[in-house]
Amino acid sequence: MTTSALELKGISKQFPGVLALDNVSLSLQKAETLGLVGENGAGKSTLIKIIGGAYKASQGKILLANREVVFNSTQESLEKGISIVYQELNLIPHLSVAENIFINRLNQTNGFVNWKKLYNDATEILSSNGMADINPRAMVADLAIGQKQSVEIAKALSYNSKILLLDEPTSSLAGPEIQNLFKIISRLKEKEISIIYISHHLDEIFEICDRVQVLRDGKNIDTVAISETDTNSIVSKMVGRDIEDIYFKEEHSIGENILEIKGLNDHYLKNINLNLKRSEVLGIYGLMGSGRTELLKAIYGARKSKIESIKLNGKEITIKHPIDAIKQGIIYSSEDRKSENLFFGNPIWKNISYLALQTGSFSNYNFIAHGSELAKSKDYYDKLNVKAPNIEADVYNLSGGNQQKVCLAKALINEPDIILLDEPTRGIDVGAKLEIYKLIANLAGAGKSIILVSSELPEIIGSSDRVYSMANGQITQEFIGEEINEKDILRYCLQKDDFGVSA
Amino acid sequence: MTFIKSLFAKSEFIVFLGLLVVGAFFSFQSPVFLSSFNLQNIILQSSIMGIIAIGMTFVILTAGIDLSVGSVVALSGILMATMLNSGVNVALVLSINLVFGITIGIFHGFSITKMRMAPFIVTLATMAMARGLTMVVSDGRTLFAFPESFNYFGAGKVASIPVAIIIFLLYAITAEILLQKTVLGRNIYAVGSNIKAAALSGIRTNRILTFVYIASGVSCAIAGTILSGRLDAAMPTAATGAELDAIAAVIIGGASLFGGKGTIIGTVIGVLLIGVINNGMNLMNVPPFWQSFIKGAVIFLAVLIDSIKNSNEEAAI
Ligand SMILES: Nc1ncnc2c1ncn2[C@@H]1O[C@H](COP(=O)(O)OP(=O)(O)OP(=O)(O)O)[C@@H](O)[C@H]1O
Ligand SMILES: [Mg+2]
Numbered sequence: 001m002t003t004s005a006l007e008l009k010g011i012s013k014q015f016p017g018v019l020a021l022d023n024v025s026l027s028l029q030k031a032e033t034l035g036l037v038g039e040n041g042a043g044k045s046t047l048i049k050i051i052g053g054a055y056k057a058s059q060g061k062i063l064l065a066n067r068e069v070v071f072n073s074t075q076e077s078l079e080k081g082i083s084i085v086y087q088e089l090n091l092i093p094h095l096s097v098a099e100n101i102f103i104n105r106l107n108q109t110n111g112f113v114n115w116k117k118l119y120n121d122a123t124e125i126l127s128s129n130g131m132a133d134i135n136p137r138a139m140v141a142d143l144a145i146g147q148k149q150s151v152e153i154a155k156a157l158s159y160n161s162k163i164l165l166l167d168e169p170t171s172s173l174a175g176p177e178i179q180n181l182f183k184i185i186s187r188l189k190e191k192e193i194s195i196i197y198i199s200h201h202l203d204e205i206f207e208i209c210d211r212v213q214v215l216r217d218g219k220n221i222d223t224v225a226i227s228e229t230d231t232n233s234i235v236s237k238m239v240g241r242d243i244e245d246i247y248f249k250e251e252h253s254i255g256e257n258i259l260e261i262k263g264l265n266d267h268y269l270k271n272i273n274l275n276l277k278r279s280e281v282l283g284i285y286g287l288m289g290s291g292r293t294e295l296l297k298a299i300y301g302a303r304k305s306k307i308e309s310i311k312l313n314g315k316e317i318t319i320k321h322p323i324d325a326i327k328q329g330i331i332y333s334s335e336d337r338k339s340e341n342l343f344f345g346n347p348i349w350k351n352i353s354y355l356a357l358q359t360g361s362f363s364n365y366n367f368i369a370h371g372s373e374l375a376k377s378k379d380y381y382d383k384l385n386v387k388a389p390n391i392e393a394d395v396y397n398l399s400g401g402n403q404q405k406v407c408l409a410k411a412l413i414n415e416p417d418i419i420l421l422d423e424p425t426r427g428i429d430v431g432a433k434l435e436i437y438k439l440i441a442n443l444a445g446a447g448k449s450i451i452l453v454s455s456e457l458p459e460i461i462g463s464s465d466r467v468y469s470m471a472n473g474q475i476t477q478e479f480i481g482e483e484i485n486e487k488d489i490l491r492y493c494l495q496k497d498d499f500g501v502s503a
Numbered sequence: 504m505t506f507i508k509s510l511f512a513k514s515e516f517i518v519f520l521g522l523l524v525v526g527a528f529f530s531f532q533s534p535v536f537l538s539s540f541n542l543q544n545i546i547l548q549s550s551i552m553g554i555i556a557i558g559m560t561f562v563i564l565t566a567g568i569d570l571s572v573g574s575v576v577a578l579s580g581i582l583m584a585t586m587l588n589s590g591v592n593v594a595l596v597l598s599i600n601l602v603f604g605i606t607i608g609i610f611h612g613f614s615i616t617k618m619r620m621a622p623f624i625v626t627l628a629t630m631a632m633a634r635g636l637t638m639v640v641s642d643g644r645t646l647f648a649f650p651e652s653f654n655y656f657g658a659g660k661v662a663s664i665p666v667a668i669i670i671f672l673l674y675a676i677t678a679e680i681l682l683q684k685t686v687l688g689r690n691i692y693a694v695g696s697n698i699k700a701a702a703l704s705g706i707r708t709n710r711i712l713t714f715v716y717i718a719s720g721v722s723c724a725i726a727g728t729i730l731s732g733r734l735d736a737a738m739p740t741a742a743t744g745a746e747l748d749a750i751a752a753v754i755i756g757g758a759s760l761f762g763g764k765g766t767i768i769g770t771v772i773g774v775l776l777i778g779v780i781n782n783g784m785n786l787m788n789v790p791p792f793w794q795s796f797i798k799g800a801v802i803f804l805a806v807l808i809d810s811i812k813n814s815n816e817e818a819a820i
Contacts, residue, residue, distance in 0.1 A: 302703055323705035334703055341703070343696045345763060354693060357686050358705035366685045410704075 004066060005030045005194040006051070006082075006163055011060035013046050013218075015397070017389045020046040021057075022218040028163070031192040033185065035209035035226070037202065038238055039429040040401025041387045043218040044198045045087050048167050051196075052084045053077035083161035085152045087168050087198075087400050087427070088338055093141035098122030100140055101155045125158050130180040145336050146172045146288040146455075153181065164188065167198045168400065171426050172335070174287045174455040175490075182208055200401075200429050201456075202231050214238055239431045246430065247462030248437040252445045254280045254465060259330075259418060259449065261299065263308030268294050268473045276418065281440060281450045283464030285457055286493050291473035292453045293335060296420045299451075300325045300332040326359055331416040333407050335423035335453075337400075341407045344396040348388060349377040351395050352409045359414060380409035385435065400427040408436070412443075419443065422453045437463050457486055469493050514757030515769040517808065522776045529783035536786055543665070549778035550671035551726050551733075553771060555745055556752040557678045558722025560770045561715040563753050564682075565695040566762025567615070567622040569719045573745035574633035575607055579727030580737035581637045583653075584646035593653045597728065604724030605717050607633075612713025630746070637739040647736035657732025667729045674725070678718075679767035691715060695762025751798075752777055755805040776801070 006028040013021040021043045028034050036044050049055045051062065053071030062069050064080055071077040074084075091100045098118050099106070106113045122136035131150050140148060149172045156164060170178045185195060185208050197209055205212055206226060213223040214237045221237050255278030264272040269291050276282050286292045297303040299310075301319035310317055312328055319325045322332070334340035343351055353373050357363065362373035374391075381391050384405045388398055395406055404427055411419060421440075425433045440450055440463055454460050460467060467479040469492035477492040479485075510516045529536045555572050562569045579600055586596045607629065614625040659666040682688035693701040694711045702708045731737045756773030758765025780801060784794045 300703075321705075321707060322703055323707060326705040332703065334700075339697070340699045343693060343700055343763070345696060346692075350689075354689070354701075354706075355704045357689060360686075363686050366687055368684055368686060368689065 003030045004028070004063070005032070007063040007066070008047070008051070009061045009063065011047065011050060011057045011062075013043070013050060013055060014058045020218050021050075023060075024215065024218070024220050026213060026220075026223075028194045028196060030194055031189055032211065033189060033195040033197055033209045035205035035212035036196055036198045036215065037200070037205060037212060037234060038215035038221075040405075040427075040432055041399040042215040042238075042429075044215060045167055045399065046218075047215075048084060048086070048165050048196070048198065051077065051082060051165060052086075078159065078161075081162040082165065083156040083159045083163070084165040085149075085156045085167060085169050087171070089145075089148050089152055091140045091148055091151060091155075093339075094139060096137050096139055097126075097134060097143070097151050098136040100151060101125060101136075101158055103155075125154050129154055129157060129184055144288060144293070146174065146177060149173060150177060153184075157184070161193070163194050163196075165196045168200070168427055169197075170199060170201065170204060171400075172423075172455070175457070177288060178204070200427065200433075202234055202430070205234075206231070216240060235430050238429065246434065247458070248434060248441055249281075249463055250441040250445055252279055252441075254278070255447070257311075258313055259299075260311040260314075261307060261309070264295075264298055264305055264310075265307075266294070266298060266303065266305035269298060269305065270472075270474045272298075272475055274468070274475065276449050276451060278449055279444050279447050280466065281444050281452055281464050283460035283467040284451060284453045284470060285455075285460045285467060285489055286470030288455070289472075290470040290493065292470050293422055294473070295470070296332055296422055296451065296453060300330065300420060302332065323358060326355065326414065326416075329417035330420065331355070331411050331414060331418070332420040333411040333422060333424065335426060337403050337407055337426075341410075342395050342403060345394060347392045348381060348386065348395055348398075348406055349374055349391045351406050352377040352380055352413055355410050356414045361414065376413060377409070380413045381406075384409045384412075384439075385432070401429055401432055404428050405432070408439075417448055419448060419450045420453075421450060423455065424452070425454070425456070425459060433459075457489060460489075461486060515766060515772060518755055518757060518769060518772045518776060518805065521805075522772055522779065525776065525779055525783070529779065529786065532783070533786040536783060541782065541786075543668075545775070545778045545782045546668050546671075547665050548782070549774045550665075550667045551730050552745065552748055552752065552778070553671045553774040554674055554722050554726045554729070555742075556749040556770050556774050557675060557767060558719035559746075559749040560678070560753050560756075560758060560765055560767055561682075561691060561718040562622070563695075563750070563758050563760060564691050564762060564765055565712055565715050566698075566760070567712070567715065568626065568750070568760070569611070569716065570623065570626040570746045571607070571611075571629035571633055572719065572723050572749055573742040574630045574637070575604070575720065575723040576727045576730060576742040576745060577637045577737075577739060578633040578640075579603060579724045580731040580741055581641045581646065581739060583727065583731060584649065584737035585640055587649050587653060588646060593650055596653070600724045600728060601721060604720035604722070606720070607723070608717030608720030609713060611716035611720070612709075615716070616709035616712050634739075641737070641739045643739055645736050645738045647734075649731065649735055653728075654732040654735055657729045658735070659732075667733065670725070670729065674722075675767050675771050682767060687711075687714070692763055695764075697763075748777060751802045755802060773805075 004027055008024065008026040011021055011024045024047060038044055046055065050057045053074045053076050069080060101122050102118060106118065119136050126132055126134050126136060131154055134147055134150060153169055169181060188195065199205055209226050211223060211225050212234060214221040214234060216238060257275050258278045259276040261272065261274045272295060284292050294303060298305040301321050301324055317328060362369045378391055386405045387402050395403055408424060425436055428436065444450060452460065452463060461484055467484050467489060468475045469477045469489050471493050479489060535541050555576065559569055559572065582603060583596050583600050611625055614620045615622050656666055661669060682691065690706045690711050693706055694708050698708055730741060752773035753765065753770050755776060756765065756769030758769065780798060784797065
């Protein structure tokens with residue numbers, strides 16, 4: 001006999017011009033983990049925000065333990081025992097980890113914050129959840145995005161809520177952190193906590209969920225027990241058609257060295273030597289903190305570093321600022337959409353054209369030729385299949401996956417020769433992922449070179465011609481062709497000591 | 504219909520409606536209000552504040568603030584007066600004054616970008632230092648009796664239109680074109696909306712930040728020229744509190760202190776609204792203390808309307 005923890009009946013949500021949810025019902029049992037899947041823009045996050053009190057449903061009812069409730073604010077839902085990790089991180093950058101975890105609940109004595117207790121409590125929460133490597137006194141702005149996500153999770157757990165809603169909690173986590181989260185989830189299950197788990201990684205859904213509910217275009221498609229279904233059937237329910245392959249690689253001939261870097265060092269990266277060939281997809285895999293993002297930023301000039309030599313097409317160049325890289329045809333697309341890539345509050349077309357504007361693409365004597373700017377942006381908006389009411393829409397209102405597509409459009413519009421992609425499929429649904437893999441393959445086929453950083457090993461293996469493994473700020477091994485396999489790459493990423501040999 | 508809707512979505516339009524309403528109110532209260540003489544007077548008085556506020560708009564668009572404007576206007580006036588009184592050629596004085604404005608801007612830009620100091624603090628320090636220097640240089644006295652050609656910018660007319668108004672309008676139009684039509688302008692908005700993303704998009708953010716403080720410094724220098732010319736005098740206490748009026752005008756005009764949002768047309772309407780309220784209250788003989796109170800209340804109302812509008816657009820998470 002099961003008891004209902006949370007029930008939604010006939011929920012609809014109308015945004016101006018978009019019906020995000022259309023008569024969606026859901027039931028979550030006590031101690032159950034329910035997977036929620038669907039394409040980008042299917043309405044998953046909107047549903048979570050309605051349960052969390054951030055949005056009001058246009059129609060429908062919410063029942064908590066069989067009693068109808070109305071949430072007018074996020075605070076009210078929190079007080080009723082619902083904790084949420086939102087897809088977009090909501091930490092306050094200039095406060096410490098501990099303050100962020102206990103925000104609104106700072107322990108006070110006579111009006112003064114009891115700092116000692118605060119840090120002790122935070123340490124306790126972090127270490128009991130396997131996140132002891134995060135310093136509770138560190139400022140959130142200084143954390144890597146994966147660590148920020150861990151802090152969000154710790155914060156949600158600290159409320160000891162009966163219901164936990166996780167919206168793509170692993171989008172910035174790598175293998176071990178994900179395993180750690182799963183351990184936490186199974187412990188919570190034992191404590192009879194109910195969980196809704198949103199993810200585009202179906203393997204995760206199959207590993208930890210009891211049932212899975214599929215949304216498409218804001219509608220309920222199906223809800224099935226995990227034991228009675230498989231990946232293919234879920235995918236076809238999500239996209240409304242069959243998808244045979246998940247990965248895509250194309251045979252193409254690889255050219256000469258286009259980029260050669262020797263002796264790149266900074267306070268984190270140690271003696272990096274790297275080369276990239278024309279028409280090559282070079283994968284870089286490493287765990288959180290391995291220095292993969294730092295490496296891309298250092299190449300791009302967005303991070304101070306010392307480089308012995310950097311050659312583009314055999315010629316020595318200097319990159320002191322991203323604009324130098326951009327002018328040489330090198331472009332970087334950041335993994336952190338919200339704080340490093342997009343301009344929230346601005347329309348899609350502006351976001352797409354910012355980078356191209358810097359090289360004078362649509363301007364004469366600094367004056368913007370708006371017609372061609374808009375036309376070219378529209379072109380890439382269509383090419384990448386961004387789903388939005390129109391190109392004037394504020395990027396802030398797009399679903400996570402569609403924001404990611406805008407980031408890619410922004411990087412590609414300038415037709416760079418070398419593209420440094422940092423987690424390009426973060427938060428993107430299966431169908432759209434395949435489109436991006438095809439895009440990467442096409443770019444390589446057309447003579448472009450790509451460095452692909454991803455925390456998903458299968459994605460690296462599925463798209464790369466060559467792979468570097470990274471650990472502790474060093475390149476630990478190079479893998480070519482047949483050598484590219486999961487086991488070996490992982491082995492070279494896990495090593496903690498310093499014996500790593502640069503490739 | 505959608506056109507009207509989109510009009511109402513613009514904060515500039517709402518402030519403009521506010522300006523009309525306030526104007527209508529005063530024209531009922533005082534027959535003099537709508538006379539062409541009085542209207543010209545309002546615009547003339549607004550033009551000095553307007554030029555300062557235009558510079559301030561640039562700064563606020565990048566999420567910065569410039570508290571030094573009032574003192575810098577005064578110091579610019581005193582410096583020019585000292586030079587003029589010792590017989591320096593007018594053209595040279597005007598050029599040195601512009602260099603002075605640029606220098607102040609570079610100093611602010613350098614402190615903020617290279618020394619990583621907060622705009623609020625740096626410009627607060629300049630505010631005190633510049634005001635102190637006006638006293639030191641002038642010995643606390645008002646300086647006056649400038650050449651006719653110098654006073655032309657503040658007191659001259661072209662076909663019955665005051666030169667100051669013409670300068671103000673041209674300055675506003677140039678600034679708006681720069682902001683809306685050029686890459687530089689787009690980059691200013693970008694820096695204010697997300698400075699990290701701006702840098703990764705290839706924008707030299709330090710240069711943009713320095714530029715906006717130079718724009719503010721130059722605006723003060725121009726305002727200093729017009730003010731001294733109009734009064735034929737430079738006072739060490741001139742433009743005291745101008746920073747508050749300028750910031751208020753920019754915010755009333757729809758800009759956000761968090762950066763990335765605002766326009767020159769909005770600022771100009773904001774300046775005119777404050778000008779109309781000042782003028783109307785004078786015509787109605789409202790006592791000065793109440794004037795200050797009412798102005799404060801208007802600022803509060805403007806920001807309140809903006810914040811309510813924003814919270815309707817999105818539920819806060
Ligand atoms: N505040 C908003 N204003 C207008 N439209 C919105 C708003 N929030 C979401 N939408 C729209 O509602 C739809 C559902 O968005 P939602 O974020 O729920 O999708 P999702 O399933 O979470 O997608 P993803 O997997 O990409 O995160 C999208 O079309 C989105 O553009
Ligand atoms: Mg989502």
